[in-house]
Amino acid sequence: MDQASIDRAYARLSRHYDLLFERVFDGGRRRIFRALPDRPAARVLEVGVGTGLSLPLYPKTTRVVGIDYSGDMLRCASERIHLDRLPNVSLLRMDATNLVFPDGTFDAVIAAYVISATPHPERVIAEMWRVCRSGGRILFLNHFLSENTLLARVERGINRWTKPWGFRTDLELAGLLQQTGLRPDRIERVNLFGMWRLVVCTKRKAGSLTPATGSPPGT
Ligand SMILES: C[S@@+](CC[C@H](N)C(=O)[O-])C[C@H]1O[C@@H](n2cnc3c(N)ncnc32)[C@H](O)[C@@H]1O
Numbered sequence: 001m002d003q004a005s006i007d008r009a010y011a012r013l014s015r016h017y018d019l020l021f022e023r024v025f026d027g028g029r030r031r032i033f034r035a036l037p038d039r040p041a042a043r044v045l046e047v048g049v050g051t052g053l054s055l056p057l058y059p060k061t062t063r064v065v066g067i068d069y070s071g072d073m074l075r076c077a078s079e080r081i082h083l084d085r086l087p088n089v090s091l092l093r094m095d096a097t098n099l100v101f102p103d104g105t106f107d108a109v110i111a112a113y114v115i116s117a118t119p120h121p122e123r124v125i126a127e128m129w130r131v132c133r134s135g136g137r138i139l140f141l142n143h144f145l146s147e148n149t150l151l152a153r154v155e156r157g158i159n160r161w162t163k164p165w166g167f168r169t170d171l172e173l174a175g176l177l178q179q180t181g182l183r184p185d186r187i188e189r190v191n192l193f194g195m196w197r198l199v200v201c202t203k204r205k206a207g208s209l210t211p212a213t214g215s216p217p218g219t
Pocket of ligand 1: 003006007010021029047048049050051052053054067068069070073094095096097111112113114117118119167
Protein backbone atom coordinates (compact mmCIF):
# COMPACT_ATOMS: atom_id res chain seq x y z
CA MET A 1 0.00 0.00 0.00
CA ASP A 2 1.32 3.46 -0.83
CA GLN A 3 -0.09 6.75 0.42
CA ALA A 4 -1.45 7.81 -2.99
CA SER A 5 -3.53 4.62 -3.37
CA ILE A 6 -4.77 4.95 0.23
CA ASP A 7 -5.78 8.51 -0.52
CA ARG A 8 -7.68 7.36 -3.63
CA ALA A 9 -9.40 4.61 -1.62
CA TYR A 10 -10.65 7.07 1.03
CA ALA A 11 -11.71 9.57 -1.64
CA ARG A 12 -13.98 6.79 -2.98
CA LEU A 13 -15.11 5.67 0.49
CA SER A 14 -15.65 9.00 2.18
CA ARG A 15 -19.35 9.45 1.28
CA HIS A 16 -20.29 5.89 2.34
CA TYR A 17 -17.83 5.53 5.21
CA ASP A 18 -20.25 6.25 8.05
CA LEU A 19 -22.86 3.88 6.69
CA LEU A 20 -20.30 1.07 6.48
CA PHE A 21 -18.16 1.68 9.55
CA GLU A 22 -20.02 3.78 12.11
CA ARG A 23 -22.00 1.19 14.07
CA VAL A 24 -19.81 -1.82 13.57
CA PHE A 25 -16.75 -0.11 15.09
CA ASP A 26 -18.52 2.15 17.55
CA GLY A 27 -17.81 -0.03 20.62
CA GLY A 28 -14.06 0.29 20.12
CA ARG A 29 -14.23 4.07 19.64
CA ARG A 30 -16.14 4.42 22.92
CA ARG A 31 -13.60 2.29 24.79
CA ILE A 32 -10.89 4.80 23.90
CA PHE A 33 -12.60 7.42 26.03
CA ARG A 34 -12.41 5.31 29.17
CA ALA A 35 -8.64 5.24 28.79
CA LEU A 36 -8.24 9.00 28.30
CA PRO A 37 -6.94 11.28 31.06
CA ASP A 38 -9.95 13.09 32.56
CA ARG A 39 -8.18 16.36 33.28
CA PRO A 40 -10.46 19.11 31.92
CA ALA A 41 -9.32 20.98 28.82
CA ALA A 42 -6.77 18.31 27.96
CA ARG A 43 -5.30 18.73 24.51
CA VAL A 44 -5.85 15.67 22.35
CA LEU A 45 -4.55 14.89 18.88
CA GLU A 46 -6.61 12.45 16.84
CA VAL A 47 -4.51 11.05 14.02
CA GLY A 48 -6.42 9.82 10.93
CA VAL A 49 -9.62 11.41 12.19
CA GLY A 50 -11.43 10.39 8.98
CA THR A 51 -15.05 11.56 8.84
CA GLY A 52 -14.85 12.44 12.53
CA LEU A 53 -17.08 9.69 13.92
CA SER A 54 -15.43 9.92 17.34
CA LEU A 55 -15.48 13.73 17.58
CA PRO A 56 -18.91 14.06 19.30
CA LEU A 57 -17.66 11.64 22.00
CA TYR A 58 -15.04 14.04 23.39
CA PRO A 59 -15.98 16.15 26.42
CA LYS A 60 -16.59 19.74 25.27
CA THR A 61 -13.77 20.85 27.59
CA THR A 62 -11.23 18.81 25.64
CA ARG A 63 -9.47 20.69 22.88
CA VAL A 64 -9.20 18.28 19.97
CA VAL A 65 -7.05 18.58 16.88
CA GLY A 66 -7.99 16.07 14.18
CA ILE A 67 -5.59 15.44 11.33
CA ASP A 68 -5.96 13.32 8.20
CA TYR A 69 -4.20 12.86 4.88
CA SER A 70 -7.47 12.64 2.95
CA GLY A 71 -9.13 15.93 2.02
CA ASP A 72 -12.37 14.07 1.21
CA MET A 73 -12.57 12.42 4.66
CA LEU A 74 -11.77 15.79 6.29
CA ARG A 75 -14.59 17.45 4.37
CA CYS A 76 -17.05 15.00 5.97
CA ALA A 77 -15.49 15.64 9.39
CA SER A 78 -15.85 19.36 8.83
CA GLU A 79 -19.58 18.97 8.04
CA ARG A 80 -19.98 16.98 11.25
CA ILE A 81 -18.29 19.70 13.31
CA HIS A 82 -20.66 22.23 11.82
CA LEU A 83 -23.84 20.11 12.26
CA ASP A 84 -22.98 18.85 15.76
CA ARG A 85 -21.65 22.25 16.88
CA LEU A 86 -18.24 21.17 18.11
CA PRO A 87 -16.27 24.40 18.70
CA ASN A 88 -13.63 22.47 20.67
CA VAL A 89 -12.44 20.64 17.52
CA SER A 90 -10.13 21.86 14.78
CA LEU A 91 -9.07 19.97 11.67
CA LEU A 92 -5.88 20.01 9.64
CA ARG A 93 -4.76 18.14 6.56
CA MET A 94 -1.50 16.48 7.44
CA ASP A 95 0.56 13.33 6.99
CA ALA A 96 0.73 11.38 10.25
CA THR A 97 4.29 10.34 9.46
CA ASN A 98 5.37 13.98 9.47
CA LEU A 99 3.39 15.94 12.07
CA VAL A 100 4.08 19.68 12.24
CA PHE A 101 3.56 19.92 16.02
CA PRO A 102 6.46 20.47 18.41
CA ASP A 103 7.51 17.66 20.76
CA GLY A 104 5.22 17.10 23.75
CA THR A 105 2.30 19.23 22.49
CA PHE A 106 -0.58 16.91 23.48
CA ASP A 107 -1.85 15.23 26.64
CA ALA A 108 -3.09 12.29 24.60
CA VAL A 109 -2.64 11.10 21.03
CA ILE A 110 -5.18 8.73 19.50
CA ALA A 111 -5.38 6.70 16.30
CA ALA A 112 -8.58 4.73 15.71
CA TYR A 113 -8.44 2.20 12.86
CA VAL A 114 -5.51 4.03 11.26
CA ILE A 115 -2.41 1.96 11.92
CA SER A 116 -3.32 -0.68 9.31
CA ALA A 117 -4.55 2.01 6.88
CA THR A 118 -1.16 3.63 6.45
CA PRO A 119 1.94 2.41 4.61
CA HIS A 120 4.33 3.20 7.48
CA PRO A 121 2.66 2.33 10.80
CA GLU A 122 5.97 2.45 12.66
CA ARG A 123 6.58 6.05 11.55
CA VAL A 124 3.06 7.05 12.58
CA ILE A 125 3.62 5.59 16.05
CA ALA A 126 7.00 7.32 16.37
CA GLU A 127 5.35 10.65 15.53
CA MET A 128 2.44 10.02 17.93
CA TRP A 129 5.01 9.38 20.62
CA ARG A 130 7.02 12.50 19.83
CA VAL A 131 4.11 14.94 20.00
CA CYS A 132 2.73 13.44 23.22
CA ARG A 133 3.87 15.10 26.44
CA SER A 134 5.80 13.20 29.05
CA GLY A 135 3.21 11.45 31.26
CA GLY A 136 0.63 11.58 28.44
CA ARG A 137 -1.32 8.75 26.83
CA ILE A 138 -0.87 7.19 23.41
CA LEU A 139 -3.74 5.01 22.29
CA PHE A 140 -4.30 3.11 19.13
CA LEU A 141 -7.23 0.96 18.21
CA ASN A 142 -6.81 -1.47 15.37
CA HIS A 143 -7.26 -4.88 13.89
CA PHE A 144 -4.11 -6.99 14.10
CA LEU A 145 -3.31 -10.40 12.69
CA SER A 146 -4.88 -13.13 14.83
CA GLU A 147 -2.69 -15.38 16.98
CA ASN A 148 -4.91 -18.23 15.86
CA THR A 149 -3.09 -19.94 12.98
CA LEU A 150 -6.22 -20.76 11.00
CA LEU A 151 -7.74 -17.30 11.37
CA ALA A 152 -4.39 -15.70 10.57
CA ARG A 153 -4.29 -17.66 7.33
CA VAL A 154 -7.75 -16.34 6.40
CA GLU A 155 -6.71 -12.77 7.32
CA ARG A 156 -3.56 -13.06 5.21
CA GLY A 157 -5.70 -14.41 2.37
CA ILE A 158 -8.23 -11.57 2.35
CA ASN A 159 -5.51 -8.93 2.55
CA ARG A 160 -5.28 -8.57 -1.22
CA TRP A 161 -8.99 -7.68 -1.35
CA THR A 162 -8.97 -5.19 1.54
CA LYS A 163 -5.87 -3.26 0.41
CA PRO A 164 -7.66 -1.53 -2.51
CA TRP A 165 -10.18 -0.34 0.11
CA GLY A 166 -7.42 1.34 2.08
CA PHE A 167 -6.55 -1.10 4.87
CA ARG A 168 -4.63 -4.30 5.41
CA THR A 169 -5.53 -7.32 7.51
CA ASP A 170 -2.08 -8.87 8.03
CA LEU A 171 -0.42 -6.39 10.41
CA GLU A 172 1.19 -8.13 13.39
CA LEU A 173 1.06 -6.34 16.73
CA ALA A 174 4.07 -8.13 18.26
CA GLY A 175 6.26 -7.24 15.28
CA LEU A 176 5.09 -3.63 15.35
CA LEU A 177 5.83 -3.28 19.07
CA GLN A 178 9.27 -4.71 18.55
CA GLN A 179 9.94 -2.51 15.55
CA THR A 180 8.91 0.66 17.40
CA GLY A 181 10.16 -0.15 20.90
CA LEU A 182 6.72 0.70 22.30
CA ARG A 183 5.70 -1.05 25.53
CA PRO A 184 1.96 -0.88 26.18
CA ASP A 185 0.46 -0.55 29.68
CA ARG A 186 -2.28 -2.87 28.54
CA ILE A 187 -3.98 -4.29 25.48
CA GLU A 188 -7.77 -4.70 25.48
CA ARG A 189 -9.73 -6.81 23.03
CA VAL A 190 -12.65 -4.87 21.52
CA ASN A 191 -15.42 -5.06 18.88
CA LEU A 192 -16.79 -8.16 17.21
CA PHE A 193 -15.31 -11.37 18.76
CA GLY A 194 -12.57 -9.24 20.33
CA MET A 195 -10.78 -9.22 16.98
CA TRP A 196 -9.67 -5.58 17.33
CA ARG A 197 -7.30 -4.33 19.99
CA LEU A 198 -7.01 -1.13 21.98
CA VAL A 199 -3.35 -0.56 22.81
CA VAL A 200 -2.91 1.80 25.76
CA CYS A 201 0.53 3.33 26.39
CA THR A 202 1.88 6.01 28.74
CA LYS A 203 4.88 8.08 27.74
CA ARG A 204 6.86 7.99 30.96
CA LYS A 205 9.95 9.83 29.76
CA ALA A 206 10.67 12.51 27.19
CA GLY A 207 12.65 11.57 24.11
CA SER A 208 11.97 9.91 20.82
CA LEU A 209 10.79 6.39 20.30
CA THR A 210 13.49 4.21 18.85
CA PRO A 211 13.21 0.76 17.29
CA ALA A 212 13.85 -2.07 19.74
CA THR A 213 17.46 -2.64 18.73
CA GLY A 214 18.36 -0.85 21.94
CA SER A 215 16.12 -0.24 24.92
CA PRO A 216 12.90 1.76 24.48
CA PRO A 217 12.65 5.12 26.18
CA GLY A 218 10.88 4.26 29.45
CA THR A 219 7.35 3.41 28.42
C1 LIG B 1 -10.20 3.45 8.47
S1 LIG B 1 -10.12 5.20 8.47
C2 LIG B 1 -10.37 5.58 10.19
C3 LIG B 1 -11.11 6.89 10.40
C4 LIG B 1 -11.52 7.21 11.84
N1 LIG B 1 -10.38 7.27 12.72
C5 LIG B 1 -12.56 6.25 12.38
O1 LIG B 1 -12.51 5.90 13.57
O2 LIG B 1 -13.47 5.89 11.64
C6 LIG B 1 -8.36 5.50 8.29
C7 LIG B 1 -8.03 6.96 8.11
O3 LIG B 1 -6.61 7.12 8.18
C8 LIG B 1 -6.23 8.11 7.25
N2 LIG B 1 -4.79 8.00 6.95
C9 LIG B 1 -4.14 6.99 6.30
N3 LIG B 1 -2.82 7.27 6.21
C10 LIG B 1 -2.64 8.49 6.80
C11 LIG B 1 -1.50 9.31 7.01
N4 LIG B 1 -0.28 8.96 6.61
N5 LIG B 1 -1.68 10.51 7.63
C12 LIG B 1 -2.91 10.89 8.07
N6 LIG B 1 -4.02 10.14 7.89
C13 LIG B 1 -3.90 8.95 7.26
C14 LIG B 1 -7.13 7.85 6.06
O4 LIG B 1 -7.20 8.96 5.19
C15 LIG B 1 -8.46 7.53 6.75
O5 LIG B 1 -9.24 8.68 6.95
